[in-house]
Amino acid sequence: SDSGYNAWLSYPVLPHGSLYDQYVKWCGTVKVTEENETIQAALQEWRQGIESMLDIKVSSESEGLCIAIGTFQGGNAVIRSVFAEDTIAKVGSEGFAIRTRAEAGCIAIGGSTPAGVLHGVFHLLRLIGSLSPIEQLDEVVNPVNGLRMINHWDNVDGSVERGYAGRSFFYENNRIVDDLERIRDYARLMSSAGINAISINNVNVHEWETLFISPAYLPDVSRIAGVFRVYGIRLFLSVNFAGPMHEGELETADPLDPGVRQWWKNKAAEIYEAIPDFGGFVVKADSENRPGPFTYGRDHADGANMLAEALESFGGIVIWRCFVYNCKQDWRDRKTDRARAAYDHFKPLDGKFNDNVILQIKNGPMDFQVREPVSPLFGALERTNQVIEFQIAQEYTGQQRHVCYLVPQWKEVMEFNTHAKGETSLVKHIVDGSLWGNRYSGIAAVSNVGNNKNWTGHLLAQANLYGFGRLAWNPDLSAEEIASEWISLTFGTDPVVSGTISRILLDSWNIYESYTAPLGVGWMINPEHHYGPNVDGYEYSQWGTYHYADHQGIGVDRTVQTGTGYSAQYIGSNAEHYDSLEDCPDELLLFFHHVPYTHVLHSGKTVIQHIYDAHFEGAERAAELLTMWSGLKERLTEDLYVQVEDRLQEQAGHAKEWRDQINSYFYRKSGIEDINMRSIY
């Protein structure tokens, strides 16, 4: 077996039956007339997928029913005859039209660009791989979000910041790798999931990576861009705001200094010389000790606009991150609230950014915790391009040792109603640009891949990578649909396998949440590496991450009257509900309120009893995941079975550790017994 390397492009053999016969009837012949490298990649993918799933040979010669693929302008007569002008007019630059036309003897996939055609081919392969009928196809499919981006936190020394799947497959020993085979397979996976933009280096740009935009590295960076280009993906780089000083040329990085502005303009010209379709820059500035405009008394708009000006004439964009907060906070200071920071920094700058700047906002106000409210910046920026940032890497959700399918969490965030413009103003409509009519918009996420054979360490963590791409393409897909697609494409269509894995995935977020930090308060993890329980791990630190537990109660008071006032960053009824002890949803109670352990939740339980119950149940349910998986032993290849079994074993044991540390901590603090008298230490 391939150990999971082929992931959702494994193309498992399909069961014989009427659908199989239908596929064989249509799919054995393919007609392509264009030489374009992206169209040729689509053809190659088609061959590989069909030959593997149907166990037949694909020919381009034979007569009879066929698949025709190509662009509308590409000279393929079949494509032209199948699609009407008004259909063609509906197909955007990355979308496609697909139609079964018995009269023409073909299923045609047409796009206005080669990338669109490629997406169409992946679409049909996905339909077949999940046993959908193909004899009545007639649809136009366009991606909902413009930017569908993956951010790598890879360093050129080969390490990956918050990487849980081995080392980087882009870099080794301060060089870009020679062999691009794995990167090509990665591009196939990303493209098939719908991704169209990838930044390849860490937002914390260190010494060597600062030179990625200089002649020392540009030729190699451009080799990677060439691989991505074939699959319709644009390459981006994270840049160091202090770059102009690093190459020893300038003594300042002040964004209003004419010399600095010229330096970036020259850089942009050099970059586009090497990579004509370069996407642009990702920037982490004045954040966690990274350099930025603050050093020169300038603001984020000054910084971002300078870079934007340099890229504008080449069609490039600046993606400026909003993860800006005081990371040197005094824990004794109860007024400073990290949750407030992004809004406080960026709301006043709304409307001040150039047209080709996009602000990248983390989904929550803190940092990718298992539970956080939605960032109040969504809804607050009416005249600024923005993308949402998720973290596929499971930094705070089990580090790809525990299973935690994050698509349901992302869905919840995307469906959140901000009330920013009229009654219904969902995050997904801010993110897709439709609410405010933005020039650029979309969705980005921190990657969870590395050089482990199966890409993601935990095989089931592949579902998050696939799911992110699919959700970025179409946020209306459900978490269930995405899970079920991923399972069929990866493991085949056995309904028992599908039922079990789907349940494991869909329960996993709730299970992880229940045995870790309670009721939205977050953290309680070991400092630095962030794995495993440590209730006070960040309690007396400078990072702004506190739970304030004492012998009477727990939680962060973020109300207007007595707390940090964070709740007022929301609009209308959201602000009211979060601010109110009565109306605040249970799962976020301790994010917004400090309450006694005896406070009664909407569920009817006291906070302390909720903590005990959730932790006992969570650990038990984690152990059941292993039992459920064991039922698949005879149905999966041994290699795939065993690698997940190992991880689920670790999770079951580790969930107990979480349970016992959290329960014991709160029992000792509160002195309140568990009403069920279970073992607490």
Ligand code: GCW
């Ligand atoms: O989640 C935190 C991580 C840092 C990361 C930072 C960020 C790249 O712990 O490792 O730095 O967020 O998003 O910039």
